Amino acid sequence: MLPTFVITLREGLEAALIVGIIAAFLMQEGRRDALRWMWSGVGLAVVLCAAVGVTLRIVGSELPHRQQEGLESIVAMVAVAMVTYMVVWMSRHARDLKGDLRSGAAGALAQGSTLALVGMAFFAVLREGFETAVFLLAVFQDSSDTAAAGTGAVLGLAVALALGYGLYRGGVRLDLSRFFRATGVVLVLVAAGLVAGTVHAAAEAGWVTAGQGTAFDVGGLVDPGSVQGSLLTGVLGLQPEPTVLEVVAWLVYAIPMLAFVLVPAHVYARARTAVAGSAAVVAPAALLVGVLGGGSSASLADSGARSGARVVHVAISAAGCEPAALRLPAGPATFDVTARESSKVTEFELIGGGRTLAEAENLVEGRSGRFSLTLQPGRYTMACPGGHTQPQGTLTVTGRTSGAPARSAALRRGLQGYRGYVEAQTGELVVRTRALQRALASGDVAAARRAYAAARPPYERVEPIAESFGALDPEIDARVNDVADREDWSGFHVLERRLWVDATTAGTAPVAAALVADVERLHKLARSVKLEPAQVGNGANALLNEVSKSKITGEEERYSHLDLLDFAANVDGARAAFDAIRAAVAQHDAGLVQVIDGRFAAVDAGLRPFRRGASGYVGYDALTRADVRRLSRLIDQLAEPLSRAPAQALRAR
Numbered sequence: 001m002l003p004t005f006v007i008t009l010r011e012g013l014e015a016a017l018i019v020g021i022i023a024a025f026l027m028q029e030g031r032r033d034a035l036r037w038m039w040s041g042v043g044l045a046v047v048l049c050a051a052v053g054v055t056l057r058i059v060g061s062e063l064p065h066r067q068q069e070g071l072e073s074i075v076a077m078v079a080v081a082m083v084t085y086m087v088v089w090m091s092r093h094a095r096d097l098k099g100d101l102r103s104g105a106a107g108a109l110a111q112g113s114t115l116a117l118v119g120m121a122f123f124a125v126l127r128e129g130f131e132t133a134v135f136l137l138a139v140f141q142d143s144s145d146t147a148a149a150g151t152g153a154v155l156g157l158a159v160a161l162a163l164g165y166g167l168y169r170g171g172v173r174l175d176l177s178r179f180f181r182a183t184g185v186v187l188v189l190v191a192a193g194l195v196a197g198t199v200h201a202a203a204e205a206g207w208v209t210a211g212q213g214t215a216f217d218v219g220g221l222v223d224p225g226s227v228q229g230s231l232l233t234g235v236l237g238l239q240p241e242p243t244v245l246e247v248v249a250w251l252v253y254a255i256p257m258l259a260f261v262l263v264p265a266h267v268y269a270r271a272r273t274a275v276a277g278s279a280a281v282v283a284p285a286a287l288l289v290g291v292l293g294g295g296s297s298a299s300l301a302d303s304g305a306r307s308g309a310r311v312v313h314v315a316i317s318a319a320g321c322e323p324a325a326l327r328l329p330a331g332p333a334t335f336d337v338t339a340r341e342s343s344k345v346t347e348f349e350l351i352g353g354g355r356t357l358a359e360a361e362n363l364v365e366g367r368s369g370r371f372s373l374t375l376q377p378g379r380y381t382m383a384c385p386g387g388h389t390q391p392q393g394t395l396t397v398t399g400r401t402s403g404a405p406a407r408s409a410a411l412r413r414g415l416q417g418y419r420g421y422v423e424a425q426t427g428e429l430v431v432r433t434r435a436l437q438r439a440l441a442s443g444d445v446a447a448a449r450r451a452y453a454a455a456r457p458p459y460e461r462v463e464p465i466a467e468s469f470g471a472l473d474p475e476i477d478a479r480v481n482d483v484a485d486r487e488d489w490s491g492f493h494v495l496e497r498r499l500w501v502d503a504t505t506a507g508t509a510p511v512a513a514a515l516v517a518d519v520e521r522l523h524k525l526a527r528s529v530k531l532e533p534a535q536v537g538n539g540a541n542a543l544l545n546e547v548s549k550s551k552i553t554g555e556e557e558r559y560s561h562l563d564l565l566d567f568a569a570n571v572d573g574a575r576a577a578f579d580a581i582r583a584a585v586a587q588h589d590a591g592l593v594q595v596i597d598g599r600f601a602a603v604d605a606g607l608r609p610f611r612r613g614a615s616g617y618v619g620y621d622a623l624t625r626a627d628v629r630r631l632s633r634l635i636d637q638l639a640e641p642l643s644r645a646p647a648q649a650l651r652a653r
Contacts, residue, residue, distance in 0.1 A: 192254035211245030320387020372646035410583035418580035461573035464539035537646030540577035564617035
């Protein structure tokens with residue numbers, strides 16, 4: 001009963017998740033018309049899977065004994081192959097399942113292809129259903145109590161559907177990685193039993209003759225009529241008198257598969273890094289030693305990333321950066337940052353040479369962020385502001401300096417164009433900030449307010465460039481709650497408060513002079529900043545983080561309520577950064593480019609009703625809660641696919 005319960009629970013939940021994610025996406029996009037076709041595809045897949053199971057059962061029951069044993073061997077081998085693939089694939093993709101499916105669904109809608117969405121649901125259910133039919137048939141063949149096995153299958157499917165519906169409605173939270181790891185252990189044990197059963201059936205069919213001596217006698221433990229015996233036989237495939245070959249087959253399958261399921265992904269990466277990037281296969285025993293060993297310094301590089309760059313798994317918590325020390329080889333890397341149990345620590349920064357090279361911001365518990373870059377040899381600082389014991393960590397990069405990769409002409413043009421964009425925006429920022437200084441000096445509050453509004457967009461379009469220069473961004477753009485002492489507060493928002501709260505220009509001359517000096521320094525530094533494809537892509541993501549963190553909440557321009565002006569400028573800057581790496585991303589994932597373009601267009605359409613005049617917007621205080629939720633959803637829908645672009649840019653040649 002337990003094996004069939006776990007099989008249908010796991011397979012059923014996987015299918016329910018896929019269908020639920022697609023259905024939720026269609027509802028969110030307002031495509032109820034496509035839902036009907038999606039459910040038609042699901043229904044057809046269920047019918048086909050049931051037909052496969054019934055056909056196999058009928059064919060098997062009408063064969064002579066020896067041929068039945070042969071068919072059972074084949075079915076069991078197919079079932080083992082399927083469950084092995086399923087366990088391996090899901091253990092490595094559970095956390096990305098939702099994002100990948102939403103991206104695929106968005107791509108289908110962008111192409112206007114409802115048939116593609118139907119196909120996604122159809123093939124998802126068909127695959128899970130076919131795996132379930134074959135696996136259940138193999139388990140039923142080994143089961144001594146078909147009624148109990150059938151009950152387990154029905155219960156597992158019922159629980160899977162209930163969980164799937166709960167996840168779809170949002171009333172159930174489930175750690176998918178842990179769920180699939182736990183059920184993976186049970187499935188590996190069941191599959192190992194099927195491997196042993198396959199050997200037994202092959203021997204009965206006369207296909208195997210070696211190793212048929214009895215390995216040991218556990219007839220007292222495995223009593224065929226007892227609950228204990230049924231459990232041991234059903235789950236572990238343990239027979240009263242297993243042969244030597246059956247025991248060997250069980251162990252050869254179970255040990256490496258259990259190691260794969262139980263060992264975290266980063267431990268595999270640690271072992272790979274320990275052999276200096278060689279192509280050696282790491283033994284399960286060595287991996288288990290790595291799990292038990294622990295230590296404060298780790299190399300968390302998962303070289304199996306789809307982008308071709310290693311994935312470095314790190315976390316932020318109330319303590320700070322986890323781990324506190326990393327050691328990695330030079331080369332391209334994508335940092336996957338997960339937030340754990342803390343609302344105080346919300347960002348992870350990588351600092352080198354006095355500059356913030358990349359960061360993941362606005363992270364809350366259970367949410368992850370990512371950025372990509374090419375690591376050069378040296379020592380870097382990992383910063384997790386607010387951590388009480390590990391606010392900073394150390395990254396040591398070893399190996400040789402990675403030379404500049406050969407780049408396509410289109411990518412070179414894109415990066416050159418973005419450099420021109422940055423220089424133009426920082427140059428315009430200098431011009432408009434000087435105009436703001438003059439307006440403040442004139443004493444005309446209305447003119448100064450207009451000049452303030454005009455100066456904000458150029459800065460917001462290239463803010464990640466300023467953020468990379470340490471204290472320069474806080475000096476220009478800090479809000480009052482960002483500084484410990486108000487005497488140290490400088491920049492735009494000091495002037496904003498004076499103009500809108502105090503309604504005066506008195507006393508603003510020193511602040512305006514310091515601001516002009518800061519933006520002039522930014523313009524000078526921006527002309528020499530090194531631009532890499534992945535870092536430019538990270539800048540696009542950083543701008544959307546700015547929207548989510550402060551613009552959409554009304555915190556940025558809390559006195560003037562010009563937040564939508566900044567919102568639009570951040571989106572403009574993100575689009576310019578993405579356009580710079582468009583050729584690199586399209587080279588490896590043209591569908592992702594199409595999805596991102598569609599999401600940018602959706603954000604533009606969402607902002608359009610709030611435009612006033614040539615470049616103005618309504619005040620943030622004019623937005624309703626529904627307006628804010630709608631705009632926030634549009635930004636989130638854009639941020640997800642855009643976050644995957646830098647990793648693709650790392651592959652550019």
